[in-house]
Amino acid sequence: MGEFDLIARYFTRPVRRAALGVGDDCALLKPAPGMQLAVSSDMLVEGRHFFAGTDPERLGHKALAVNLSDLAACGARPLAFTLALALPQVDAAWLEGFSRGLLQLADAHGCELVGGDTTQGPLNICITVFGEVPTGQALLRSGAQPGDDIYVSGTLGEARLALDALQDQAAAAALPAETLAAARLRLEAPTPRVALGLALRGVASSALDLSDGLLGDLGHILRASGVGACIDTSKTIDLIATSALSISVTGQFDADYLQQCTLAGGDDYELAFTAAPARRGAVAAAAQASGTAVARIGVVEGAPGLRLIDAQGRPVAQRYASFDHFA
Amino acid sequence: MGEFDLIARYFTRPVRRAALGVGDDCALLKPAPGMQLAVSSDMLVEGRHFFAGTDPERLGHKALAVNLSDLAACGARPLAFTLALALPQVDAAWLEGFSRGLLQLADAHGCELVGGDTTQGPLNICITVFGEVPTGQALLRSGAQPGDDIYVSGTLGEARLALDALQDQAAAAALPAETLAAARLRLEAPTPRVALGLALRGVASSALDLSDGLLGDLGHILRASGVGACIDTSKTIDLIATSALSISVTGQFDADYLQQCTLAGGDDYELAFTAAPARRGAVAAAAQASGTAVARIGVVEGAPGLRLIDAQGRPVAQRYASFDHFA
Numbered sequence: 186m187g188e189f190d191l192i193a194r195y196f197t198r199p200v201r202r203a204a205l206g207v208g209d210d211c212a213l214l215k216p217a218p219g220m221q222l223a224v225s226s227d228m229l230v231e232g233r234h235f236f237a238g239t240d241p242e243r244l245g246h247k248a249l250a251v252n253l254s255d256l257a258a259c260g261a262r263p264l265a266f267t268l269a270l271a272l273p274q275v276d277a278a279w280l281e282g283f284s285r286g287l288l289q290l291a292d293a294h295g296c297e298l299v300g301g302d303t304t305q306g307p308l309n310i311c312i313t314v315f316g317e318v319p320t321g322q323a324l325l326r327s328g329a330q331p332g333d334d335i336y337v338s339g340t341l342g343e344a345r346l347a348l349d350a351l352q353d354q355a356a357a358a359a360l361p362a363e364t365l366a367a368a369r370l371r372l373e374a375p376t377p378r379v380a381l382g383l384a385l386r387g388v389a390s391s392a393l394d395l396s397d398g399l400l401g402d403l404g405h406i407l408r409a410s411g412v413g414a415c416i417d418t419s420k421t422i423d424l425i426a427t428s429a430l431s432i433s434v435t436g437q438f439d440a441d442y443l444q445q446c447t448l449a450g451g452d453d454y455e456l457a458f459t460a461a462p463a464r465r466g467a468v469a470a471a472a473q474a475s476g477t478a479v480a481r482i483g484v485v486e487g488a489p490g491l492r493l494i495d496a497q498g499r500p501v502a503q504r505y506a507s508f509d510h511f512a
Numbered sequence: 513m514g515e516f517d518l519i520a521r522y523f524t525r526p527v528r529r530a531a532l533g534v535g536d537d538c539a540l541l542k543p544a545p546g547m548q549l550a551v552s553s554d555m556l557v558e559g560r561h562f563f564a565g566t567d568p569e570r571l572g573h574k575a576l577a578v579n580l581s582d583l584a585a586c587g588a589r590p591l592a593f594t595l596a597l598a599l600p601q602v603d604a605a606w607l608e609g610f611s612r613g614l615l616q617l618a619d620a621h622g623c624e625l626v627g628g629d630t631t632q633g634p635l636n637i638c639i640t641v642f643g644e645v646p647t648g649q650a651l652l653r654s655g656a657q658p659g660d661d662i663y664v665s666g667t668l669g670e671a672r673l674a675l676d677a678l679q680d681q682a683a684a685a686a687l688p689a690e691t692l693a694a695a696r697l698r699l700e701a702p703t704p705r706v707a708l709g710l711a712l713r714g715v716a717s718s719a720l721d722l723s724d725g726l727l728g729d730l731g732h733i734l735r736a737s738g739v740g741a742c743i744d745t746s747k748t749i750d751l752i753a754t755s756a757l758s759i760s761v762t763g764q765f766d767a768d769y770l771q772q773c774t775l776a777g778g779d780d781y782e783l784a785f786t787a788a789p790a791r792r793g794a795v796a797a798a799a800q801a802s803g804t805a806v807a808r809i810g811v812v813e814g815a816p817g818l819r820l821i822d823a824q825g826r827p828v829a830q831r832y833a834s835f836d837h838f839a
Contacts, residue, residue: 209653209736210585210720211550211643215543222549223538224626226640228596230633258537269555269638299551302638306557311596311629311638313553316538326536393537409535 191275191303195284196268198298212299214265220317222264225255231308235373236351241279243373244310245286250377251396252314253294254454257382258394260324261316263296269313271306286374294379324385324392324458329410331487333390333459336468336479338381341399342425342443344372345450375454381479384471385458392458398449400491400503403457407491416483419496421447424480448493459485518602518630522611523595525625539626541592547644549591552582558635562700563678568606570700571637572613577704578723579641580621581781584709585721587651588643590623598633613701621706651712651719651785656737658814660717660786663795663806665708668726669752669770671699672777702781708806711798712785719785725776727818727830730784734818737786743810746823748774751807775820786812 197207216222229248231237256263347368350360395402425447460468472479493501524534543549556575583590674695677687722729752774787795799806820828
């Protein structure tokens with residue numbers, strides 16, 4: 186199968202909302218009146234972002250999910266995406282699975298594939314996603330104010346737990362098979378919090394999505410907003426303890442290890458956001474409307490830096506490093 | 513240097529036209545009223561699209577140029593781009609050169625870098641470019657009509673000549689050093705025909721950019737338009753014979769080899785387009801206004817397929833294959 190057959194068979198579908206899709210030099214998009222276009226690109230590299238041999242259907246899902254997560258963090262509604270794909274060889278079974286996982290998630294969000302590129306090379310998936318947001322209403326990293334509450338959606342740390350278990354690291358190697366399967370689903374098929382992001386427009390003062398770990402990513406909000414924060418680690422440990430994995434913090438796993446997964450695990454694709462205390466009711470309503478749990482885990486402070494405390498308000502040493510692709 | 517330092521040092525610049533650039537979850541773009549957004553993605557892989565060790569400044573130029581060429585083919589004015597970059601390691605000298613070549617071309621076209629991604633992995637450059645075009649005025653592949661003239665901009669085949677010479681293929685191995693240097697510039701630092709594309713709005717009936725070779729790429733126009741074409745090979749040979757390389761067709765090189773470079777060379781990044789015979793004056797004016805030579809090389813016909821003729825109108829056998837990444 187050649188390059189153009191490959192595109193035609195797996196990645197070309199009728200255009201719905203875009204003016205022009207796959208098959209010309211450019212795709213044509215037109216945001217509705219009063220809308221800005223939100224744009225984000227993420228590149229996934231085999232051996233770096235996913236293991237060789239990862240289920241292609243999950244990989245297709247994840248490649249789009251991590252991009253939709255960026256739209257969610259801006260409160261943008263998904264519109265379209267381009268896919269650039271480097272493949273070592275044309276493997277029909279792999280392409281069939283990959284395109285199925287990719288396009289199922291795309292359909293679920295009304296996000297259409299409008300163009301891209303295919304080439305031979307080490308497996309690399311680069312998606313650029315486009316969403317719409319009313320002009321001036323995008324959730325940014327720069328709006329956090331001292332006194333704002335800090336929230337996180339869903340649960341954290343399971344992806345890291347799965348990664349460690351798959352890499353046979355001591356702390357996670359004892360994970361029961363069933364728990365690993367559930368954690369692995371979080372690692373390999375994350376759920377972008379698009380509905381929550383939309384519901385938080387006009388409610389959250391800042392937001393971003395968690396890809397490299399809570400503390401490191403939260404640092405981006407703090408720097409962009411010129412503020413600091415205090416995080417209650419008795420709340421963050423619940424973000425993994427209350428997960429579907431039902432991991433007993435006092436049981437099988439070392440609490441410090443679970444805290445590491447929660448605070449600096451990476452690959453969570455949950456939203457972290459801030460909102461004024463006066464908006465607690467609106468945050469709860471947004472969570473309910475979007476069917477997404479949110480937890481209040483700390484507070485924005487005027488003094489720069491990130492402080493951790495325990496349930497009694499006592500300082501907790503910060504020894505969690507977040508993920509850096511070149512560190 | 514970590515991932516975020518790398519982005520800050522080499523790729524973050526003040527935003528000018530975009531509403532929000534590098535450093536948030538998404539960039540925000542807003543096409544002007546009445547404008548559509550033209551979008552294209554191209555991925556360049558080391559060893560496939562460029563040799564290991566290619567001058568990074570030229571590579572930065574080319575990575576954006578091939579994307580701007582897609583905008584040119586649609587008659588879109590460059591606006592912004594995202595860059596996703598997988599690097600084997602952080603090499604300051606390489607990044608300095610790459611970002612210089614990239615951003616110089618970006619500046620020349622008023623096209624700003626608004627976001628992207630960096631990660632570790634086999635060298636891979638994925639750019640998604642955004643341009644503006646008045647709604648309904650984009651040049652498409654599907655508008656060619658029987659009787660239309662077929663044109664090509666600039667010159668063709670030098671990139672292929674350089675590629676063959678660098679790969680020490682017999683037919684091109686004898687290329688004099690000076691000629692190779694000139695041909696190599698075409699291969700490594702192509703000129704996107706943005707001004708010509710803009711000038712052809714409302715003039716050309718169809719257009720595309722030449723990346724895989726004239727005959728193969730022209731086939732996309734013919735299929736999209738449901739037409740055929742007849743190409744005069746005595747005109748196409750001039751596309752290389754009249755190039756800055758001043759190659760004597762009857763001299764150093766076999767005419768058949770040069771014709772192969774011209775018709776199926778690849779990596780030309782010239783525009784091929786069609787226009788009604790009544791628009792010959794308008795085409796000449798567009799060429800002049802944009803400072804870009806154009807040559808009339810054939811005619812669109814109703815019967816499907818691509819026919820080659822010589823100067824006397826006699827059929828010429830078609831034995832030129834265009835480039836396919838998976839063939």
